[in-house]
Amino acid sequence: MSNGEAVGRAVTxxxxxxxxxxxxVYTYDWTLPGTLHAKLVTSTMPHARITRIDTTASKAVPGVVAVLTGQDMPFRVGMYAGDRDLLAVEKVRWSGHPxxxxxxxxxxxxxxxxxxVNIEYESLPTVFDPVEAMKPEAPLLHEKMGxxxxxPAFNPIPGTNIANKFTLIHGDVEKGLKEADEVIDDEFVVSHVSHAYMETQNVVAHWMRDGTVEIWTSCQSPFIVRQIMAESLGIPYNKIVIKTPFVGGGFGGKAGLxxxxxxxxxxxxVGCRPVKLVLSRKENFSSGASREGVVAHVRAGFKRDGRCLAYKVRFVLDAGAYADYTVNVGRAxxxxxxxxxxxxxxxCESYAVYTNKIPTTAMRGFGYAExxxxLEQVFERAAKKLGIDSAVLRRMNLLKPGESHTATGEKLREDVGDPRKVLQTLLKELGWGEKSSPPSQSWKIRSKGFALCVKGPSQPPNASASAIVKFNEDATIDLVVGTGNFGxxxxxxLSQLVADQFGISVERVRVDLTRDTSKSAYTWQTVGSRGLFTDGTASLRACEDAKRQIIDLASQVLRIPGEQLEVGEGEVKVKGRPWMNIRLKDIVFGYVYPNGNTVGGPVIGRGYFSSSLTTYLDPTTGQGIPTIFHTFGGTAVEVELDLVTGSIxxxxAVQVFDVGKAINPLLLRMQLDGGFVMGMSIALFEQVKFDDQGWVVNPNFSGxxxxxxxDIPRTPRPSGGP
Structure with missing residues (x-):
């Protein structure tokens, strides 16, 4: 690849x-000398008091070093809600609780x-339905919630099963419903789904005798893991080292702790020996976390001409036994x-509610998808009821960048993309208004449909990122960031962004693929569609810092004012006089004059990003600016339905997203393709199923x-597509 042309190219x-x-190398591959192996013992009951744990027979097995219980480590941990024990203390809250x-x-x-291991229980009343769990007479899962x-952004309600309540108020919804000509009143249910990542959760930990804890883990958030452990276990931050090598998928399921x-x-x-825990696929399903189930009740008011006047919705999230991350999903x-x-x-009222099911956590889309x-279902129903083409109905109600205000009171910036253009392109590529292709068999029918979406990074205002640009002697670059890379x-x-800042090939920029909290630059988490924006901005600022150092030194050497110099094509040049230059490799470790005198030293650029655009939301009305940007998109499909078997x-499939400048079209395409397949799979096939005791009955890829x-459609690429 030629210099200065990395951004916008399909780099592998x-x-x-x-x-x-x-x-x-994944965490699964990592074993230290003397490593011990761990296995969970989980509850067979969904809600029960632990009356006795007999470990006598278990400890008699040759090679057993210890059998640990919650009494050995009575800590509560959590990122947003510290509601989780390491092992069950006093009682169990779901079938599969360790x-x-x-x-x-x-x-x-x-x-x-x-x-x-023999465990005796005293059964307690159970609740599996989140709507039932909200009722005053429902059995409490967390009596000590208070x-x-x-x-501080969250609102648990002690004495209930409500882990968080979020309220959004914009305008007067009851007045809008009264003025509407048609009202859609309906309920929608979203099932639990599994992240189904390639690598199950696994950890290797070594608590050393000097008090330092080194951990290798398949996670998305090494710095947050460090933070939660430090705050919950009382360990100094600098005594906790979290390392994440290659991670076999996350999709939100490995966020947080x-x-x-x-x-x-x-x-x-066990005496400061390394310990390794690898969850089986069954354990990952039944003792790990899934995406939450949701019950949504809506009332939406429309005028006869199609204008949507009011939208009233209550989301009830089935958070399961622990809701640490789901409280934020509900907020989003x-x-x-x-x-x-x-x-x-x-x-809007959004509730995260405890039930006697598996815990839940973040997943791709982070509340936006649900x-x-x-809302897209509501618009489809409204179009049918009003007799208006659904594309026309959507178009007249779309947000207008630079003009519209969102329901949180934010004026939509012009640079966030345009949903109107998304819809226009989507309809054109789908062939909306044209007849569907003939079905493959007489007992099948074909039909078209589409939906629109928006997504923004879900992060607090102080969720920062940092980056370090380090030059080597030959002017190659090591970029040090904290964001993870798991697909x-x-x-x-990021390497493409940095390469173009110095006019060098992307091969001359190296990014360490292992995160290490003792060495990597800090970033809050690799979650919520934030990584490239936040860490990319930090990286660009680190490049600017490095450039300033380079130009300051070159100004001394060339005796030319710095404002007349520029960095590009691997050198520092005088503007308008490119023959007057210094190669980067001759200056990034200091410049050596012919007589041996040296000025300057190694160039190390630093940069950070912390959003000045977002705010905390009003705790009563939800007003404020919740996210640093919005991405608008849409998906359209043509499906064939078998009227005999019901199979679809x-x-x-067509996907359209207003992404602005595509830094790497190949990676973008991979994200779009993967996102579509995952969404299609969830819509058509996926569901975590429970029996009447809350057990996951399909805890493997057979069920x-x-x-x-x-199952994937073979849709030709549009002309010019990567």
Whole structure:
């Protein structure tokens, strides 16, 4: 690749060869000398008081070092809501709740011993329906909720099962409903779904005798893991080192804290030996976390001409036994309730509610996907009821960048993209208004449909990111960032940004693919569609800092004012006189004069990003600026329905997103393709199923079907597409 042309090119991901050759190292591959192996012992009851734990037989198994219970580590942890124990203390809250952990010399020994732990329970009343769980007479899962630490943006209601309530008020929704000519009154249900990532959750932890804790983990948020452990366990930050090598998928399911604190405490309690915990696929389904289920009740008022006057919605999120991350998902679901539309009157209540099911957490879309889905269904129903083409109905209600205000009171900036252009392109590519292709069989029918969406990064205003640009002696660059790389290709895009700042090839920029909190630059988390924007901005600012140092030194050497110099094509040049230049490799470690005198030293640029655009939201009305940008998009499909079997096949799919400048069109296409397949799979196939005791009854890929290659439509690329 020629210099200065990296941004906008389809650069192959830096880690591609390592992955396809099987040489990428994941946490699963990591074992330290003397490592012990851990196995969970989980509850067989959905809600019960623990009356006795007998570990005698388990400890007698050869090679067993310890059998640990919640009494050995009575800590509560959590990022937004400190509601979670490391192992069950006093009672269990779902079928699959970890009660004990066996630590042994071998995994086989740990597994054998885990079957011999005898736990006695006293059954407690259960509640599995989140709407029922909100009722005053419902059994309480967290009697001590009032004692839990929680972030100030959240509103738990002690004495109930409501882990958080978020309210959004914009205009007068009751007045709008009264003035409407037609009112859509309906209820929608979203099922629990699994993240189904390639690599199950696993951790290696070593609590060393000097008090330092080193942890290798398959996670999205090493700095947040460090923060939660420091604050919850009372360990100094600089004594906790979190390392994340390659991560086999996350999709939000590895955000926040996973099993790191539990395994670290186990390492300490067994005499400071390393301990490794690898969840089986079944354990990941039944003892890990899924995306929450949702019950949404809506009332939406429309005028006969199609204008939407009012939207009233209540989201009830089935948060499961622990709601640490789901409280924020519900918040995002609330402030994104209006979707891509300008609705003058909006009222939304969003509740995260405890039930006796598996805990829930973040997942791709982070609340936006669910709220978009509900509102798009409402618009479809309204179009039918009003007798208006659904494309026309949507078009007349769309947000207008530079003019419209969102339901949180934010004036929509002109630079965030335009949903009107998205809709126009989507309809054209789908062939909306044209007849569908003939079905493949007489007992099948074909039909077209589309939906619009919006997504913004879900992060607090102080969620910062930083970057370091370090030059080597030959003017190659090491970019040090904290954002993770588990399929989305962020680090490749970052290297493209940095390469163009100095006019060098992208191959001359290296980004370390392992995160290490003791060495990597800080970033809040790799979640919520924020990584490239926040860490990219920090990287660009680090480049500017490095450029200033380079130009200051070059100004001394060339005896030319700095404002007359520029950096590009791997050198520092005088503007208008490119023959007067210094190669970067001759200056980035200091400049050596012919007589040996040296000025300057190694160039290290630093940059950070912390949003000045967002604000905290009003705790009563939800007014404020919740996100740093909005991305508008849409998906359209042509499907074939078998009237005999009920099966649905997607014949054609179109995706349109207003992304601005595509830094890497190849990676962008991969994200769009992957996002579509995942969304299609969730819509058509996926559902975590529970029995009447809250057990997950399909805890593997035999029972939990995800889209295969045969299910994916073969849609030709539009002309000019990457």
């Amino acid at each position: 991901p830096q880690d591609a060869s390592l992955k396809v050759t099987g040489t990428a 009660v004990a952990m066996v630590v042994a010399e071998t995994l086989e020994g740990a597994e054998r011993a885990s079957e011999l 004692e839990y630490r929680h972030a 996973g099993w790191e604190a539990l395994v670290a405490m186990a390492s300490k309690l 679901m609330g402030y994104s309730a209006e979707g891509v539309y300008e609705i003058p009157n909006v009222y 709220s978009n889905w509900v 989305q290709g962020t680090v490749t895009a 096949e997607v014949q054609k 939990y079907y995800i889209a295969r290659m045969k």
